[in-house]
Amino acid sequence: MSGSVGLTKGDWTEYFTDDRKKYYHNKKTNSTTWDKPLEFKSTEELAATPCVWKEFTHDSGRKYYYNSSTKTSVWEEPTEYKLIRDAQEIMRQKNGEPEIDDKPAPMSEKQKNAIFHQLLESKLVTSTWTWDMAMRAIINDERYGILPSLSEKKASFTEYVTNRKNHEREEQRKKTERQKEALFDMLRNCEHARPGASWRKVLSFIEFDPRLNPFTPQELPGLYDDFLYIWEREQKEQAAQARKENMQKLLSTFQADKTITWESVWRQVKAEYETNAAYQALDKNDRLTVFQDYMRDLERDEENRKRAEQTNNRVRSRKNREAFRRLLLECYQDGRLGLHTKWKDFQESIKSDERYLHMVEPTQTGSLPSELFGDFLDELEETFMKERKKIKEIVQELPVEFSVKMSEADFLAAISRHQLYQSLNPRFHSAFYLDFMDHLAEEEKRRVKAIESKKKHAEERFLDLLYDAHVKPATKWEEIRETISEKSAFQAIPTEEDRLRLFNDFVTVRHTEYEGGDREKRHKKEKKHKSHKRHRDDDRDRRRDDRKRRASHDRRSSSPPAEMEEGESRIE
Known part of the structure; x- marks a missing residue:
């Protein structure tokens, strides 16, 4: 430096x-x-x-x-x-x-x-x-x-x-160890010092070597035996190391051979490697062991590849389903999808969309497009039913006469005066109108049916009254009218024209039927109908009691409510 x-x-x-x-x-x-x-x-x-x-x-x-x-x-x-x-x-x-x-x-x-x-x-x-x-x-x-x-x-x-x-x-001790190691090195280099050779014979070849001098003649035979034991152990270790290296070489050769796959069989591979040096250096058991170990590695890699592919496919399928759900939402927002949309019609409108095409690929797993469509409609209907309760409340509170002849515009104009109207989903307006019109039509049908049933019942009672009054085909209306005019069955028929029509019908047609036993059959049928109606009423009362008990149990199991202030009430 x-x-x-x-x-x-x-x-x-x-x-x-x-x-x-x-x-x-x-x-x-x-x-x-x-x-x-x-x-x-x-x-x-x-x-x-x-x-x-x-x-x-x-x-x-x-x-x-x-x-x-x-x-x-x-x-x-x-x-x-x-x-x-x-x-x-x-x-x-x-x-x-x-x-x-x-x-x-x-x-x-x-x-x-x-x-x-x-x-x-x-x-x-x-x-x-x-x-x-x-x-x-x-x-x-x-x-x-x-x-x-x-x-x-x-x-x-x-x-x-x-x-x-x-x-x-x-x-x-260290000096003796060094001397022994020097002696053993000399014996290793002596080709005559091998198992099977006696110490006397070996000594004749090395008797003048100075590395024998530190030891007495009595110690040397024992040291020679120790050397043979160590030499055999070293030979075994060297053979094991050589075997390990040859097996690794053969394994590396297998790994470099791209024609060997996890489906390869030993019979075919063995025929191709008979001239390979690493193959020839091993016995048949070691060759087979290397091949089997390599096959296990390839099978494990194949399993991992398939597992990774399945995982990627599941992830891709999940993303495809999420994209398809977004497609359903977009179609709902732009009006192409509604509560009453049919799957076949909707499928025809989206068949060229890539989000739908991904859902029909062979590798796609999980729910089908039609199932996701059904789930979306179920969620939509659930939302609609929650909104429908608001419509019912609006209709009950508004002083408006609703009828089946009302147009959609008039209907929406009528309910828009209620404060809950602003919280309604505008996409459900048409559905609200159609649903409510169906409801009114059903109510009208039930009302007309009830009127018809009441009228029929009154007419049946009037006919029974005529039968009990012993009206015959020759009986005159003016004669019998005075005797039955005070009866409730008579007054249940509102017009004189209807009474006269029923009287004429009875004396011409119904009298024969009553005499033939049709009246008893009709009474049995009415009795059975009343029994069924009574059972239905009992079932309805029983279900109402069950609901009350469950509601009471739920209130007891929850935390006790705070004391109500004066003027408050709890609705059961």
Whole structure:
């Protein structure tokens, strides 16, 4: 790395790259870094820099310094510690902060033991040394006095020796493992070291190899058996890996072959792949396994495709139904569709509309166009029936005489004077008129029928009166009139002309029928009619009572109503 030279502080020199980026070189350690060294940091930067060195005081009163990162201790004050401490002191004075008691904390027993272990290690004390040997080597070192009593020194030495033995034992184990691995590598490269070959025979080919030297002649046969076990296991693993790779290659070949589909059969595919290298590298069971697995994947993909297609078709069908409902609404709004419209007529008017054509596609699912048409009319009729109640209320409250001869314009003009007229749907005006005219016609039919029935009943009573008065064919009207004129059946016939007509009819025709028993038949028929009418009245009363009970139950099951104010009433 080259560039212009900047300042030099201590062992560090500042340099600049071509793009004016700073880096630093230490001439003592010959190291280069992008990070700013302590010598180049400002007082504020030094004060904010964390320090890994801590100051402690030995039992003898002498200060020493402990590095929490490297776990080492020194007697001399480190430069890093001095720079950071001085910068922090300057910043405290500058900010007017009170002086901090920088008295070093007492050293813990663990730290003392660590320093004593460093002393033993620096004097190359091994696990075979005795305490006397170690003491003669360390007694003149200043760190010897870090532990005050002899018993603590011996205990720390024992701990050090134990740790050293464990470390040496672990190192020996690793060394033995490396030697065994070197021996096994040599046996792998020896073509004679294979299952079935004895160790004596194999030894004749490798007896001068230096990798045998770390082991005794007694250990080598056992190590050879271990190698054979490992070699067979490795061969099995390699064969399994090769089989897996060949199966993957054959699967990749199947996947690249577009002629293989989920409907393909193994007999046909096998004949086409007999010369394939990946096919030949596998036995017949593995080939069939790969094909079956691939077929399951294709079948699953086909099922997913069909399922996705069905989902898309359902979504498309739903959108087509929604579009057709909008078509029905548009036709209703522009007058092409009404309450009395027939499906065949409406179908003829929309057969070229694409929204209808989508509904008759073979892939369309769900409701048919005619069913949606029927549902729309049902909703329309339901809305009409709600509006129809308003018409009934209007007609009842208006002082207007409505008749079947009234025109639509007169009808609408008459009901427009009511305040509810503005809330009516204008699209139902014609339907309201036709419906109300039908209602009036039915009322007129019922009225005429009732009059005819009453007249017929009165005539029957009058004929019974003539029969009871023993009228014969030779009887004169003037004679019998005086005897029956006070009877109610006589007075029920309003005109004298009708009485005379009935009398003449009786003496000429009806008398014979009455004598023949027709009167009894007629009475039985009237009695049966009255019985049926009574039953119908009873059924109507029973249904009315049921409705009252249900309404009362609904009111009890709901929340209790607030108390009514004076003058209010509740309609049952």
